[in-house]
Amino acid sequence: MLNKTKCLEKLNLPTPFIVGPVNIYLIKGDALTLVDTGPKTKEATEVLVEALKQHGYSVNDIDQIILTHHHPDHAGLIEDVFPNATVIGHKKCQPWLKKEKHFLTFVENYIAKFYSEHGVSDEIVDEMVTKNRYYLSFTGNRGLDINVCEGDKIDGVQGWTVIETPGHAQSHISLYNEKDGLLIGGDHIIEHISSNALLEPPYVKGESRPQTLLQYRDSLQKCLNLNIRKVFSGHGKNVENIEVLLNKRFQEQEEKAKRLKLMLPKEGITSFDLCKSYFAHIYKKEPTLTMSEIIGHLDLLEDRKIIETVNSNGKTFYTCKGN
Numbered sequence: 427m428l429n430k431t432k433c434l435e436k437l438n439l440p441t442p443f444i445v446g447p448v449n450i451y452l453i454k455g456d457a458l459t460l461v462d463t464g465p466k467t468k469e470a471t472e473v474l475v476e477a478l479k480q481h482g483y484s485v486n487d488i489d490q491i492i493l494t495h496h497h498p499d500h501a502g503l504i505e506d507v508f509p510n511a512t513v514i515g516h517k518k519c520q521p522w523l524k525k526e527k528h529f530l531t532f533v534e535n536y537i538a539k540f541y542s543e544h545g546v547s548d549e550i551v552d553e554m555v556t557k558n559r560y561y562l563s564f565t566g567n568r569g570l571d572i573n574v575c576e577g578d579k580i581d582g583v584q585g586w587t588v589i590e591t592p593g594h595a596q597s598h599i600s601l602y603n604e605k606d607g608l609l610i611g612g613d614h615i616i617e618h619i620s621s622n623a624l625l626e627p628p629y630v631k632g633e634s635r636p637q638t639l640l641q642y643r644d645s646l647q648k649c650l651n652l653n654i655r656k657v658f659s660g661h662g663k664n665v666e667n668i669e670v671l672l673n674k675r676f677q678e679q680e681e682k683a684k685r686l687k688l689m690l691p692k693e694g695i696t697s698f699d700l701c702k703s704y705f706a707h708i709y710k711k712e713p714t715l716t717m718s719e720i721i722g723h724l725d726l727l728e729d730r731k732i733i734e735t736v737n738s739n740g741k742t743f744y745t746c747k748g749n
């Protein structure tokens with residue numbers, strides 16, 4: 427039986443983001459492993475160095491880093507603080523971490539076109555692109571050394587298996603310890619907030635965008651089907667009863683979808699106009715998060731054939747089926 431107090435330590439680091447502090451994990455296996463690193467900030471680096479010191483280590487002792495996903499609060503310090511550690515993650519982290527120019531240009535162009543079609547004003551689209559660049563500035567500029575995918579075991583962290591949990595991010599993986607019923611869940615499962623199934627462009631040009639909320643729900647269901655008795659989350663407390671929490675999340679999604687359906691006028695509406703009504707007080711401040719929420723739940727209704735989209739004058743309108 428894994429002795430958690432000896433083998434797995436939670437370190438809590440500050441972030442400059444709305445989500446608050448991030449949890450990263452130290453696994454003391456055959457290799458000294460960090461799961462996630464915190465953002466690229468002076469404050470996070472200082473807290474991390476001190477936390478490692480308290481466990482008797484320095485940054486140079488870290489053999490490898492496993493990234494749950496590419497977001498800056500999780501993947502920030504791979505370049506500057508751990509230049510010699512092996513970096514491991516899902517291959518979809520790669521273009522973000524290496525800041526591949528052609529990929530990031532494609533992302534920005536996709537965002538601009540997509541949100542414009544969904545009725546977002548040019549001014550807010552520009553803000554979304556700018557904010558995206560700002561977030562990216564908190565990740566290290568360094569690629570992965572090892573790609574992992576569903577079912578992989580990672581050398582040096584005996585007992586943990588990679589499971590793919592896309593939805594919050596396309597690159598998202600979790601680490602599952604079947605024997606002890608544990609999951610290191612990154613941003614996939616968080617107790618105090620519902621994870622946002624952030625919209626992302628397709629990774630391959632010409633493919634359709636992933637329907638991130640549907641994916642996210644599949645990844646939640648996948649976890650319900652496993653023997654998980656405790657989740658070590660990327661933010662907040664450990665989750666002790668995932669069945670209760672995840673069923674609550676499913677319920678919240680159903681209620682949100684129901685509310686949105688009732689808000690659809692007969693003549694149709696763009697997702698941005700819906701977003702302005704639904705998130706009246708925060709859509710301006712958090713356009714990417716709120717639009718991801720709205721489109722995700724519209725995807726859910728569309729997938730169930732309750733609503734449909736109509737394209738007119740270069741814009742996408744949502745309407746109840748049969749109107």
Ligand SMILES: [Zn+2]
Nearest residue numbers: 495497594613
């Ligand atoms: Zn995240």
